[in-house]
Amino acid sequence: MKPDTVSITTSAHGLGGLGTVCIFGTGDFGRSLGLRLLQAGYEVVFGSRDSKTSTPLEDFHPGPKVMSHAEAAKEAQVVFVAVQREHYDFLTPLIPVLQGKVLVDVSNNLKKGLYQESNAEYLSSLVPGAVVVKAFNTISAWALQSGGLDANRQVYVCGDQPDAKRAVEAIAQNLGLTALDRGSLRAARELEDLPLELFPLWRLPLGIATGLTAFFFFYLLIRDVIYAYVNDGRDISFRIMITLANKVFPIVSLVMLALCYLPGILAAFVQLYNGTKYRRFPDWLDRWMRCRKQIGLLALGCALLHVLYTCIISIRYYVQYKNNAELIGLIKENTNLTLDNAEAWATDSFFALGVLGFLMYVLLGITSIPSVGSSLNWREFRFVQSKIGFLTLMLCTGHCLLYAWNKFLKPTTYKWYTPPGSMLSLVVPCSVLVLKLIIILPCVNRPISRIRQGWERKRKSVSQQRF
Amino acid sequence: MKPDTVSITTSAHGLGGLGTVCIFGTGDFGRSLGLRLLQAGYEVVFGSRDSKTSTPLEDFHPGPKVMSHAEAAKEAQVVFVAVQREHYDFLTPLIPVLQGKVLVDVSNNLKKGLYQESNAEYLSSLVPGAVVVKAFNTISAWALQSGGLDANRQVYVCGDQPDAKRAVEAIAQNLGLTALDRGSLRAARELEDLPLELFPLWRLPLGIATGLTAFFFFYLLIRDVIYAYVNDGRDISFRIMITLANKVFPIVSLVMLALCYLPGILAAFVQLYNGTKYRRFPDWLDRWMRCRKQIGLLALGCALLHVLYTCIISIRYYVQYKNNAELIGLIKENTNLTLDNAEAWATDSFFALGVLGFLMYVLLGITSIPSVGSSLNWREFRFVQSKIGFLTLMLCTGHCLLYAWNKFLKPTTYKWYTPPGSMLSLVVPCSVLVLKLIIILPCVNRPISRIRQGWERKRKSVSQQRF
Amino acid sequence: MKPDTVSITTSAHGLGGLGTVCIFGTGDFGRSLGLRLLQAGYEVVFGSRDSKTSTPLEDFHPGPKVMSHAEAAKEAQVVFVAVQREHYDFLTPLIPVLQGKVLVDVSNNLKKGLYQESNAEYLSSLVPGAVVVKAFNTISAWALQSGGLDANRQVYVCGDQPDAKRAVEAIAQNLGLTALDRGSLRAARELEDLPLELFPLWRLPLGIATGLTAFFFFYLLIRDVIYAYVNDGRDISFRIMITLANKVFPIVSLVMLALCYLPGILAAFVQLYNGTKYRRFPDWLDRWMRCRKQIGLLALGCALLHVLYTCIISIRYYVQYKNNAELIGLIKENTNLTLDNAEAWATDSFFALGVLGFLMYVLLGITSIPSVGSSLNWREFRFVQSKIGFLTLMLCTGHCLLYAWNKFLKPTTYKWYTPPGSMLSLVVPCSVLVLKLIIILPCVNRPISRIRQGWERKRKSVSQQRF
Missing domain, CATH: 3.40.50.720 (NAD(P)-binding Rossmann-like Domain)
Structure with missing residues (x-):
């Protein structure tokens, strides 16, 4: 031995x-x-x-x-x-x-x-x-x-x-x-x-993500690639791989992030309407609330794709060709370059908001790791998921707004009378932020807080005496 | 049923x-x-x-x-x-x-x-x-x-x-x-x-990070933006969003990383001075040591921001404008471009150190995830936090040194007699590395090791006999 | 009190x-x-x-x-x-x-x-x-x-x-x-x-990674730097820091990823050969299978380095010099730039596959975090490690194939009769994918599935009756 x-x-x-x-x-x-x-x-x-x-x-x-x-x-x-x-x-x-x-x-x-x-x-x-x-x-x-x-x-x-x-x-x-x-x-x-079981909680979020990706992909394919082919006869189909993808993923990411915070707001309104928290939410809302974490993580995945696609923009063959062609044009026309201060502010702010938004996004993702989440107490967990979550949504919505801001009024923006994808993508996030703003208003926030502490509206007086 | x-x-x-x-x-x-x-x-x-x-x-x-x-x-x-x-x-x-x-x-x-x-x-x-x-x-x-x-x-x-x-x-x-x-x-x-409780251990690190960020932001604002406005009358305020931020965040990250390893070194010197490890550290040191992990994670956050800001440099409007303007100037003057080999070595080394430093940074961050950390034994945990930690600090300090190295002797560097931010940022990391070097010296390391194994200096002879 | x-x-x-x-x-x-x-x-x-x-x-x-x-x-x-x-x-x-x-x-x-x-x-x-x-x-x-x-x-x-x-x-x-x-x-x-103990399971993977890195580093050093010096007398040694590193790390990453999935396939063939799963694997295979996770994580580390090196390409001094020199040459020769549609498709697909592959890579890495892995049931864990693992390997192999595809037939590719690193790096991944394809074939897959459910070939008839 x-x-x-x-x-x-x-x-x-x-x-x-x-x-x-x-x-x-x-x-x-x-x-x-x-x-x-x-x-x-x-x-x-x-x-x-x-x-x-x-x-x-x-x-x-x-x-x-x-x-x-x-x-x-x-x-x-x-x-x-x-x-x-x-x-x-x-x-x-x-x-x-x-x-x-x-x-x-x-x-x-x-x-x-x-x-x-x-x-x-x-x-x-x-x-x-x-x-x-x-x-x-x-x-x-x-x-x-x-x-x-x-x-x-x-x-x-x-x-x-x-x-x-x-x-x-x-x-x-x-x-x-x-x-x-x-x-x-x-x-x-x-x-x-x-x-x-195979990822039961991921089915709905994956379905939503796939649906949104497919919709925006075809929408932008028509607006960008097919429009150019039909109207100008140009074949720019190679743009599908990166240019188009780098429009679809950020849009899906932003919409999914908003969908992650929408059910919490809807739940507050349902509680306000019911006048009590002691009633079950409708099934669809309950199901939605249970897979918020998964929706958020898929949104983070799309955001990561967007970041990676963006970081390699300048080494792409097409982008280098375009830049060189532009520069040669400038030189031939002998134009003087001038720096547009407003443009510099707008583009740099656009990038800065995106970077900060992504940092917050990553922070949210990290707290989704079970052992990280379980080291937080309930108040800390809520702080991260709610306060930092809405900050992320605001930063990302702002990032998207700065991209779309100066295109609203140009008629050339509306190819075949359709708005660009970035405008469409703003609908849900802006609605969520407006609804959140309403909930924060004191006249709405007070009854919701009372309901969440157990107060109920319209109970029979007998039961109230008895408690 | x-x-x-x-x-x-x-x-x-x-x-x-x-x-x-x-x-x-x-x-x-x-x-x-x-x-x-x-x-x-x-x-x-x-x-x-x-x-x-x-x-x-x-x-x-x-x-x-x-x-x-x-x-x-x-x-x-x-x-x-x-x-x-x-x-x-x-x-x-x-x-x-x-x-x-x-x-x-x-x-x-x-x-x-x-x-x-x-x-x-x-x-x-x-x-x-x-x-x-x-x-x-x-x-x-x-x-x-x-x-x-x-x-x-x-x-x-x-x-x-x-x-x-x-x-x-x-x-x-x-x-x-x-x-x-x-x-x-x-x-x-x-x-x-x-x-x-709401993140009690994060208060001090967040305070430090906010203080450092504010200080370096205003310091660089004065040196870069206000100096240019006062001296040359140029308005380059748009640089605040990215150029300035991409100087502030790496500086804060490097200083915080150094602050993460400083208390451990100070503790060794305190033990050496006391001649025993059986005495409590001063309260401030104890508090500092307890939040090293949080300081390190904030440093990692700043480093991530720096990486993201750096990756989008070349797609910024201002950078493209500057590059194009330079190139047009070159063409008009009909100068011949020559590759400066030393410059190529220096800049590529600068980037390579940064990339490797960030990888180590991320590694440290990953071992901070509770379930990853808890799968390490004490020796592995110490190896990662100490050996890999100092390697990270060395790589990042080297990264910063390569950035600052050829600016020390130029008088134009010292606008309004102030050193550039990168030089300031090197003070703490270099001190930490020098102190660490002293501790590694055999003549210092031996007594520290003995103290940590329970040896005490200057105890009464009676108690030593009795043990 | x-x-x-x-x-x-x-x-x-x-x-x-x-x-x-x-x-x-x-x-x-x-x-x-x-x-x-x-x-x-x-x-x-x-x-x-x-x-x-x-x-x-x-x-x-x-x-x-x-x-x-x-x-x-x-x-x-x-x-x-x-x-x-x-x-x-x-x-x-x-x-x-x-x-x-x-x-x-x-x-x-x-x-x-x-x-x-x-x-x-x-x-x-x-x-x-x-x-x-x-x-x-x-x-x-x-x-x-x-x-x-x-x-x-x-x-x-x-x-x-x-x-x-x-x-x-x-x-x-x-x-x-x-x-x-x-x-x-x-x-x-x-x-x-x-x-x-100090990371006992990491020793073998670290040894493999170090060996591969050293081999490919010297191989590429000879092919790229020394060849240029000997043949053309050009000193391009500065390329070691980034250009060379950014070839070595993706190659090592791809090979290690393939080595991560190879033992599982070999195990299937061993089981098929033995006709039973009730026999121990050879020691080397057992040891290899036990450190697959560590191999995969090192591969992810190399992939992250590759991504970081790639993202800073366009801000490198040497790259900007080269681009500017090329552009000035174009302008002097007064050539007209034309967009090569096939090239645009190929390069963009190359990048897109890389980005998607890295996303999958990160996903695999996240499920390696103990608390994430432990929240999956066995079927989910296998799905991630096997299905998503092979998808990652396919995407990354495709990424590499698109890089190497149009270099096979050019004689200038074979400096000193050696194939480029990217071709060498494809050997292992392609073998793994081909072997996997064989295993998926119904005629091979059926006996393997039966063996894994407990079926045994060539047992004595006596024991079969007794069970």
């Missing part, structure tokens, strides 16, 4: 041993779980269909024992069933041995609604004498191996017998995972669906 | 039920707490002043029962009082019913020092027969609804009865939150003030 | 008191631990060699008592030994007093393998009557003071007596830390080495 490699494993044989755990199945998950259990100080016994050839965790000295299923089950009180549901019938001959044991179902399905009843309930019906606990199914083999840092560390536990649940929770905690009780075995179905 | 929606809630009726909890108040917090309790497998009973019309959590089947306060309190051992302090007097008639119950005070105040005694102590004096526990006040209704991921998940618990505290802690843990014991009910006041 | 400062500490004297803890040593760690214990509601007694002059935590009212070691030990059941191993012999006279006490060894060594046996085992042999528990050695004094947010909060506990371990774990939990059982006292050695 080499003393430098066994320091942890030997604990299983000393006073610090945490007892023996049995694992059925020497697959990926079974092996990873076994390794982690050994590292934590448990003795591990594998039950395998072929105990001679299976040699899991060979590199671990002294490694776990591998036995037949029946022998292995006798060694421990808790048995992990790390086998696909399709193979559960191997358990039928083991019913007598498993009497009174805790069977932990760690299985998942490949897709939702594949079976009528949950795997755990099926297991429970197969081995009626055992106590089935559903757990560990949201933990991946990889997470167990790599120390649980890369993915979710929460072990959801459900089962009908509190003591059995406590035993499984203790194992989870000893492995450095967080155990969460999720009720009776009937909840197993929900737990089994959990690992199949 | 629809089987696809009740999987979790039915656990409350099965063997996995966690018991009944009573909530007084159907407000925002009460409802959110109730929903979360239901989801975790508790039975929930609401006590409401108007049990007929109040229908909290309508969308939850089978939802919670709503009763009068007295009836509801009879159903459970733990009663959450989710009502504003101003309305606590509704509890007076309930005193007989609440005898021996655990009353959980979840309330907060709107501002500090509003009342003489804490809400929880007031509640305890109102209902002397009940055991009051302060808890959940740092958790927001929104955090309860959205699964606790967006904001702080730590439930601070205080109270005078250990069993009551354990009961409330168990509830918090079952809701997926982390319970932390904070002592007796006298600590309630502090807990009630906690949600009112 | 001032009521506004003692709210927490007084809990130690009330019903909420958590008992008394003794700390030997008033050094940095001892004091920090004492402060945290006081804040959590413990009574703290310091044992010091010189109880008269030592006044730890003076600013805490009512502060801890300071006594002689023997007196202090009598006050508590748990004694923290916050003293360097070299001074442990002061415990010998205390053996009678420490009989039956829990001694917590919090010590670390300055380097690995300094002593034959671990500090904790040495302590145990010194005071045989006491129960020694190793704990808290991975927690730094600074982490205890600053609330544990800045560094690791996991307290690893090992010892031979379960009750003693539970007592220490309870203290850790009451301090807001996470306690993890790591087995018997023999594991102490490993725990004592833990704080000495």
Whole structure:
């Protein structure tokens, strides 16, 4: 026994041993779980269909024992069933041995609604004498191996017998995972669906972002590229890649940022209309409010694209060609260059607002990182999301206003009678800012604050006396 | 009963039920707490002043029962009082019913020092027969609804009865939150003030950043804009927006970065002077050391602004005008362009140092994210913050030195006898680097290392023998 | 007693008191631990060699008592030994007093393998009557003071007596830390080495990155700078700082990104070859797979450098000189500028792919933040790392292909018969993409999927019947 490699494993044989755990199945998950259990100080016994050839965790000295299923089950009180549901019938001959044991179902399905009843309930019906606990199914083999840092560390536990649940929770905690009780075995179905979810809160925001991007892309394609082709016969289709994209993304970003703060304002008006906060918001508003963070993050993504596209403007071939052509024209005409002070102020302010707005944007994004957000108290979180959020919206709206300001009155702006994209993009943000301004007005703000502190309008006088 | 929606809630009726909890108040917090309790497998009973019309959590089947306060309190051992302090007097008639119950005070105040005694102590004096526990006040209704991921998940618990505290802690843990014991009910006041804190550690760094920004802004305004107006009569005020800002922010960033590493060096000298590490640092140094992270993050913010401002230099109207004017001048004078190799080396090195410095800066910022920092062990954390920190400071100081190096000896640099901002900005970083160099010297480093390992100078010989 | 400062500490004297803890040593760690214990509601007694002059935590009212070691030990059941191993012999006279006490060894060594046996085992042999528990050695004094947010909060506990371990774990939990059982006292050695680790998983990736950077740097130095000097006698060595760096870093980034996804593909082929997933991967593959995240993050770092270098291209002195020289040449020759539509399309697509690729890169980087990754379920995590990962690789490979596409056939490209760096850099990414394409083919994908679900090829028929 080499003393430098066994320091942890030997604990299983000393006073610090945490007892023996049995694992059925020497697959990926079974092996990873076994390794982690050994590292934590448990003795591990594998039950395998072929105990001679299976040699899991060979590199671990002294490694776990591998036995037949029946022998292995006798060694421990808790048995992990790390086998696909399709193979559960191997358990039928083991019913007598498993009497009174805790069977932990760690299985998942490949897709939702594949079976009528949950795997755990099926297991429970197969081995009626055992106590089935559903757990560990949201933990991946990889997470167990790599120390649980890369993915979710929460072990959801459900089962009908509190003591059995406590035993499984203790194992989870000893492995450095967080155990969460999720009720009776009937909840197993929900737990089994959990690992199949794919970004449920991102669907609506992604839909909105895709819709807005598609709309503005085609709108600007018609106004810029197709108009030039139809009217002037010029083919400037190459502009799609950057010039057009660098108009679409900032527009989508600004609109999404405004959409991020609109539901909070609408909620205030709904509360004001209801005269109470003790009434549920309409479903669409509730859903919208729940995915504000995702909307904001997509807006940040578009803003980052806009920044990157903008930073490479001057190294583009087309831009250099255009600048050189202009300069050669100037030289040939022998015109004197003069600096337009107003133009310098306007363009520099436009850029400065954009830069500051993006900095605030990034700040908002950083506080969306779970561990950053969770280090803030509620008041700080609200300060960042509300005060800094509206500051960001104001800076970005100002940035866009400075871009569009001197184009309102020129008739050439309205190609085919359509306003430019930047004007369209200002509609939602400006509305949000105006609505916010209304809410800040003392005569509106006072009743909203009172409602949020629990005050209600138009309650029956009886109930008010009774409280 | 629809089987696809009740999987979790039915656990409350099965063997996995966690018991009944009573909530007084159907407000925002009460409802959110109730929903979360239901989801975790508790039975929930609401006590409401108007049990007929109040229908909290309508969308939850089978939802919670709503009763009068007295009836509801009879159903459970733990009663959450989710009502504003101003309305606590509704509890007076309930005193007989609440005898021996655990009353959980979840309330907060709107501002500090509003009342003489804490809400929880007031509640305890109102209902002397009940055991009051302060808890959940740092958790927001929104955090309860959205699964606790967006904001702080730590439930601070205080109270005078250990069993009551354990009961409330168990509830918090079952809701997926982390319970932390904070002592007796006298600590309630502090807990009630906690949600009112607003970035206490950021005040000093923000003050420093604002002060430095204001100073350098006006200093450079006078040197650049006002000097040009007074001496040459030129109005170049538009430069404030970007040219000036892009001088102020890098200067502030560099100085703040140096200020981030200065206290650590001062602490070493203080320890060397004291001859021991077992003596407290002066208060100002202690305060400074505690907010180094915040100082560094503000420095990173300024550096990001500098990078963004720099990246858009070449698309600015003024810069294009200047370049074109210069070029036209060159062409008219028919001068031959020659590449100055030294200049090319100097400017490219200047940019390269800046880019590498910023990369290191970002690296430091990333390790400031709580979950990244907590995945490092102490040695790794120190390596990043100390070694990589000083590397960053060296790169950024070098970046600035290359900018200023050939301006020292030109008399035109000293407008109105003032040195340029870049020279001023080098004072603190260079001092820090020199002090660090002194500390690294073996003759200084050895005693510091010994002191940090517990060695003390000039202790009484008696105590040394005794140890 | 001032009521506004003692709210927490007084809990130690009330019903909420958590008992008394003794700390030997008033050094940095001892004091920090004492402060945290006081804040959590413990009574703290310091044992010091010189109880008269030592006044730890003076600013805490009512502060801890300071006594002689023997007196202090009598006050508590748990004694923290916050003293360097070299001074442990002061415990010998205390053996009678420490009989039956829990001694917590919090010590670390300055380097690995300094002593034959671990500090904790040495302590145990010194005071045989006491129960020694190793704990808290991975927690730094600074982490205890600053609330544990800045560094690791996991307290690893090992010892031979379960009750003693539970007592220490309870203290850790009451301090807001996470306690993890790591087995018997023999594991102490490993725990004592833990704080000495310095980025073990980063070594291989950093080695690869350094090797690639060095190779491509010298390769391009020869092709670009030395070739120009030897053939044309031109000194363009200044290009090293940015032009060359901006070729090396994107190449290294692309190759590293491909190396990040190569092991996953190789693993699939190994599984296909083995016909089972129940066999360990070769060691080199296992090691490679474990540091994929680190490889990817280094690739992201290089990509960020590439972006920063690219964004400052147009403000470089050399670039402006070159552009101006070209333009003056054009004007002198009186040539007419014409826009090459194909060139405009190619260059803009090149930039657009780069920008989109970098956005995806950043997305991958963000999901590497532990708290972001842990908020994803396993399926979402895989989706990001696999789907978005390959999209990133495709975008970046496309970006590079567009750069190299029209240089393949020009003989001037092959200076000294060497291909340009961009062509070399495409070898690995293109191989990875082709291999991935093969894996996606139904005829290959089907057996791999079956193997990953547990199917095995060529097992003895006997074992299949038995299962």
